Amino acid sequence: SSELTQDPAVSVALGQTVRITCQGDSLRSYYASWYQQKPRQAPVLVIYGKDNRPSGIPDRFSGSTSGHTASLTITGAQAEDEADYYCNSRDSGGKHLSVFGGGTKLTVL
Amino acid sequence: QVQLQQWGAGLLKPSDTLSLTCAVYGGSFRDYYWSWIRQPPGKGLEWIGEINHSGDNNYNPSLKSRVTISINTSKNQFSLRLSSVTAADTAVYYCARGHDYGGSTDAFDMWGQGTMVTVS
Numbered sequence: 001s002s003e004l005t006q007d008p009a010v011s012v013a014l015g016q017t018v019r020i021t022c023q024g025d026s027l028r029s030y031y032a033s034w035y036q037q038k039p040r041q042a043p044v045l046v047i048y049g050k051d052n053r054p055s056g057i058p059d060r061f062s063g064s065t066s067g068h069t070a071s072l073t074i075t076g077a078q079a080e081d082e083a084d085y086y087c088n089s090r091d092s093g094g095k096h097l098s099v100f101g102g103g104t105k106l107t108v109l
Numbered sequence: 110q111v112q113l114q115q116w117g118a119g120l121l122k123p124s125d126t127l128s129l130t131c132a133v134y135g136g137s138f139r140d141y142y143w144s145w146i147r148q149p150p151g152k153g154l155e156w157i158g159e160i161n162h163s164g165d166n167n168y169n170p171s172l173k174s175r176v177t178i179s180i181n182t183s184k185n186q187f188s189l190r191l192s193s194v195t196a197a198d199t200a201v202y203y204c205a206r207g208h209d210y211g212g213s214t215d216a217f218d219m220w221g222q223g224t225m226v227t228v229s
Contacts, residue, residue, distance in 0.1 A: 033216035035154075042203055042223050043154065048216035086154050090215065096167045098144070098207075103153040 002026035002091045004101035011107040012077045020072045020104045022087030029092040032070035034063060037084045037103075046085075047072055074106075082108040111136040113221035115204045117189075121228045127191040131204030131221050132184070138162055142207030143187040144217060145178060147200040155200075159207055160187055194228045201225050 004024040012018035022032055031050060035043035045054050047063035060075045070089075074081055085104045091097035117129035131143070145157040158168035160178045168176050177190040191198060204221040 030213045030215075033214075035217070037154075042220040043217075044220070045216050045218050048218070049210055049212070049214035052210075052214075054218060088154075088156075088217070090213075097169065098156040098159070098167075100146075100154040100156060 002089075002093065002099055004032075004087050004089065004099055006085075006087060006101040006104045008102070009105045009107070011109055012074070013109050014079060015076055017073065017075045018077055018106065020074075020085050020106065022070045022072075022101045023068055024089065024099075024101075025068055026089045026092040026099065027065060027068050027070050030090040031065060032063070032087045032089045034061075034070075034072045035086045035088065036081075037086065043086065077106075077108050079108050082106055111206070111219050113204050113206065113219055115202075115221040115224055117202075117224055117226070119225055119227060121194050121226065123195050123228060125194055125228070127194050127198065127202075127226055128188065129202055129204070129224055129226075130186055130188045132186045133206070134185070138182060138185045142209065142215075143178075143180065144205045144207045145189045146203045146205055146217070147198075148203070148223075149197075149200040157189065157191075157202075196228050199226065199228050 034047040037043040051063045062073045087101040112134040115131040139162045142159040144159040175192045180187045201223045203223045205217040206219040208218045209215040
């Protein structure tokens with residue numbers, strides 16, 4: 001099955017822009033979805049598809065894909081954006097499986 | 110407003126069978142994949158498997174021999190059974206709604222509150 005690789009930790013200064021990346025062969029066939037998880041809470045979908053935000057997600061969150069790399073960009077990071085972020089996509093092996101990246105801990109300085 | 114409400118035993122002994130149920134309130138039950146996802150303490154998310162309203166399953170190959178996901182469409186519920194549990198199965202277990210948007214796009218757009226299951 002496919003794997004998705006994320007950097008374990010990223011930091012950003014308050015108000016600056018940060019990009020969190022996710023790499024995997026499956027991303028050549030499927031778009032990633034991105035989830036924000038704060039301590040002791042269930043994950044929340046923040047980006048899906050080419051660059052779609054569910055209702056209620058601030059427009060400072062955006063997504064993009066290039067080749068086998070998907071990116072989540074936060075433009076003007078806020079203190080409340082400090083969280084773990086996970087990418088997810090379907091496995092490209094044709095068996096309709098799903099796989100998560102290992103997660104990136106975002107610290108807002 | 111769609112809500113997923115889950116429940117099940119939180120403390121198990123090694124070799125027991127884990128059993129969790131998730132009820133879906135509001136929205137269509139037919140148009141989605143219904144999934145289970147787990148998260149060991151301090152670790153990342155792991156997809157366990159899914160089922161659709163027709164009862165078609167897909168499972169994580171690493172768990173497939175021990176997992177059964179079933180559905181009760183008359184109650185808008187789906188369930189997870191994981192047999193022969195060990196300490197490695199200790200995790201928060203989430204139910205989630207999988208939404209296929211088409212165009213190689215899908216996502217888990219609704220999540221249950223999570224259930225901590227400890228095997229000891």
